[in-house]
Amino acid sequence: MSDLAMTEKPEPAADPLDALVQGGGDGYKYGFVTDIEADEAPPGLDEGTVRFISAKKGEPAWLLDWRLKAFHRWQRMSPPDWAKLNIASIDYQASTYYSAPKTGTGPKSLDEVDPELLKTYEKLGIPLGERAALAGVAVDAVFDSVSVATTYKDKLADLGIIFCSFGEAVREHPDLVRRYLGSVVPQGDNFFAALNSAVFSDGSFVYVPPGVRCPMELSTYFRINAAKTGQFERTLLIADKGAYVSYLEGCTAPQRDENQLHAAVVELVALEDAEIKYATVQNWYPGDENGKGGIYNFVTKRGACRGARAKISWAQVETGSAITWKYPSCLLEGDGSVGAFYSVAITNNLQQADTGTKMIHIGRDTSSTVISKGISAGRGQNTYRGQVKVMPKADGARNYTQCDSLLIGKKCGAHTVPYIEVRHPGAKVEHEATTSKISEDQMFYCQARGLTQEDALSLIVNGFCKEVLKELPMEFAVEAQKLLAVSLEGSVG
């Protein structure tokens, strides 16, 4: 077991600024590797791999067929090249597509979970078990490819809420899975979504029944542990009529010299009057300061507002990964439905991010809000790419987009690429964009009040991101602020 850069995770601090102060330290804090025997598929990808994964998971024939169909589509597709990203070509035959901690069949309770795993989660500060009760968070932790433990299931079950691993949902709630799987992100949507559809190993499933307000934040924590393993989790979240759910997702990975692929698919379905809030703090290993290693985060996230007055809101804080390619989007199908996207993306050193959203206005009186804050430091390249599309029948559609970029230093870049496509004469679409640099005057003003250079930078950056950070649930907001501070270490002075 090698604790590469692990330090004790500081206690959550009440004051977010204290958190910033404590956040200072030594680089990537989550870069430890857990030594666990893993049950792996042989490297490489062919039809046999897909069958292996499906068999390992004991899946029904319909799902195997679904996977194979996706696989055959994927074989005919090529990776997207339109993003402003410099990606070394990926050898899909060198990766391992399934890695499960060896514990036989899935654990029934926390007691059955490998203690090494639990220790890992402790290091990550994930509130499992009793700690979950204190924090009021139900956690579905996905370690490499298998969902390890889902806390709080019983309490949620009393309300009729289903929150379980994807694999379990396939066994226990096949009708729901079958009805909605691929209904928001079709198999052939893009190269990475097709790949995921073929080889996804596990993930989370949530169903909130009509009229139920989920009383706690649901949370998934993803971690890539095994070397040379891709992680392809799949999240499917359905809020039935009038339901409400808030969902959090956190991600870390060990420090490794080679790049690792993370190609997830998240599908959200909000029916009439339902509301879904989906928050992500993405802190995959970004690679070292010379750009060696790091996660390729190629993720497809999309939500469909299927019913009238449905609401979907995405909030993301993207600090990690060598390359981020991610556009959480909303299909505003129902009349009066509402979509929102709040994003903070940081690139430092040689990190690259091409991220944004798509807001597709289909129904009448649909509205969407996009607030994007991009921060570039070091030699980082940060692109906002967003599409606002108003379809011919979307009477009264409105969109407001605000893209702000902050530059730290002289070698980084910020790019804004909005696509606005309006096919309705009455649509109201606003786009505002700013690019600014942290001024020496701001830094000096903070320092003249006693704040260190790091604290001053954190303060200014957090102020810049405030409109987004306030959309995050409290416990995530604190972690996000810490991550902002850590991500920008060494970028001034």
Add this chain to the structure above:
Amino acid sequence: MSKLLEIRDLRARIVGGRDILKGIDLDVAPGEVHAIMGPNGAGKSTLSSVLAGKPGYEVTGGSVLYQGRDLLALPADERAREGIFLAFQYPVEIPGVNNMYFLRAALNAGRRQRGAPELDASQFLKAVRDKLKLLDISDDLLRRAVNVGFSGGEKKRNEIFQMAMLEPKLAILDETDSGLDIDALRVVSDGVNRLRDANRAIILITHYQRLLDYIVPDHVHVLSEGRIVASGDKTFAAELERTGYAHLGTAA
């Protein structure tokens, strides 16, 4: 009386430029209020910047001792935590950062340096209320982002409020009177006067004698072409008002 600040033959310039300060000597003891006056371009703002540690300036000679320590060796943030406060001529806007939050961060940074316990939210709030009352400032400034959208007068009041909260040993007020109308000047001056204390020294940097009608200094110095060319007691300011700077000429 022991000195708080001892400036000896201080020479400084903007990096790469010519010397602006050409040999400043000044002693400041706790409790004293010194006014430094002089025409534009005399080096007043350079002096305050160098004392506060603003980047972009370099010291080319002389020394500054603060509480017996070499001040010039300390970075700006450490000087602040050690009790030096610069009230900015042009306070800087920090969008998205709540004024209260900023102030608490600054206050606790100083307390940590002194080994004092940090103030929690309720202790901090109490301290804020006490100071607001002392300075007769309304609390609407506190809810807004640091200096964002503040009028000129509000910015200056906010500086004095920060000074009250941070309780510096040495406060340098850089042209705090500039751009203020007479009412705002009175409010700000009253605030400063209430913060006069036997343990606190204040350096007022100003272009106009008018400020000294409201804040009466113990010592008045005239800065011209990078040197202090004349000093006197509080009556000296009134004399300058009559005679102007011109007859003092430039230093030999």
